[in-house]
Structure formats: structure tokens, C-alpha cells
Amino acid sequence: MAEVLTVTSAKMTIPADPLLIAINAYRDGLAAYDATPDDLPEGTEEDLFAALVLGPDAALTNWRSPATSHEAALEAISLAEREKAIFKESPVADAMEAAAIGYWKNASGSFAEPHAPIDAPALVSLEDLSPDMCLTAPEAAAYLRISDVTLARWRSGKRGPIYSKAGGKVLYRVSALIDFVAKNERKGTRSVK
Numbered sequence: 227m228a229e230v231l232t233v234t235s236a237k238m239t240i241p242a243d244p245l246l247i248a249i250n251a252y253r254d255g256l257a258a259y260d261a262t263p264d265d266l267p268e269g270t271e272e273d274l275f276a277a278l279v280l281g282p283d284a285a286l287t288n289w290r291s292p293a294t295s296h297e298a299a300l301e302a303i304s305l306a307e308r309e310k311a312i313f314k315e316s317p318v319a320d321a322m323e324a325a326a327i328g329y330w331k332n333a334s335g336s337f338a339e340p341h342a343p344i345d346a347p348a349l350v351s352l353e354d355l356s357p358d359m360c361l362t363a364p365e366a367a368a369y370l371r372i373s374d375v376t377l378a379r380w381r382s383g384k385r386g387p388i389y390s391k392a393g394g395k396v397l398y399r400v401s402a403l404i405d406f407v408a409k410n411e412r413k414g415t416r417s418v419k
Contacts, residue, residue: 245298249305251359252282258392281358287317292328299329357401366398
């Protein structure tokens, strides 16, 4: 699945699809939770579930906008089908179905034909996302306008934004990216004497 990221901060804009970010965060959180060992200490499992899944779950449950791309609509339907296969009732599935249907209604064409949106992709500010939502390394690199390789070098050199690993994936909290950019702002290139 090709991920497109359009993130806007005070200083930069990058193409993104907020629904795909939320869906990927939810799937990544579930995968990380499923990959945890069975012999966790008492009470740890609930805390881990809350840290990995509840933020993205809340974002998807409360989603009220139509998908902004055909790809996002398909991913939303795919997630809704998965949720309905597992759970009798799922607010995530209901919200994702509504997002996909909203996209296709707005596309004003055949459901069989994929349509690209006529206008530019929606812009979302990192500040609009939950601070606890996690972005993948490629999404974080796109936000920082650096290559995935540069971000990986920063990680190995213990530089760059704080990250975590869950289920073998490197994840960056939105709040960590915002803090990193803020801490690295400069007024000039020369030091003050």
C-alpha cells in the first residue's frame, strides 16, 4: 500500500492523507500488541493495549469526514470488513464505512471506477492529530523532509526525534516530532557571543 503523507506545520507542508495515517496507526498498534509475549507481568497488558491501540481506535471511532482518496476509501472498507469479522458491533467499522461511502458519494461517478480527487489532497497539521498517535519512520521522514536513510542514521547515532519500537516497527509519536522541530529552530547560523 502506498502511503501518502500531507502534513502541515508552521514551516512546512507535505502531501498527506489523515485517514491513511490513522488506519495505519491503528493497524500498527494492533500488530505490536499482538506481537507481545504472553507472560507479561500483572496489569502490564492493559497498559500496553492502552498505549498502543486506544489512541488510534478513538481517532477512527470518532472519524466524521469522508475519505479524501480512492485508496483511503478502500483501506477504510478493508478495515471495516476486518472489524466486522472479529467483533459483533464495531464503532470503528461503522465510521470507516461512512468515510468510504462519503468519498464515493462525493466522487460523483461509478463505484467501479477509481477517481482521483479533483482538488489538492487535504492538508492536516500534526497539531490536528492526537499527540499520542504514532507515525511510521517513512511518514516521520516525510514530515521532517529528510530521507528514510538519514532518519535511520540519526537513530543509530542517537540523534533526531525520540522513537519507540513496537512489533519490530520504528514509530514516532506526533508530539516527539513537533518537539524535535521546535527544539531545533534557529534564528541564524552563527552563535551568539
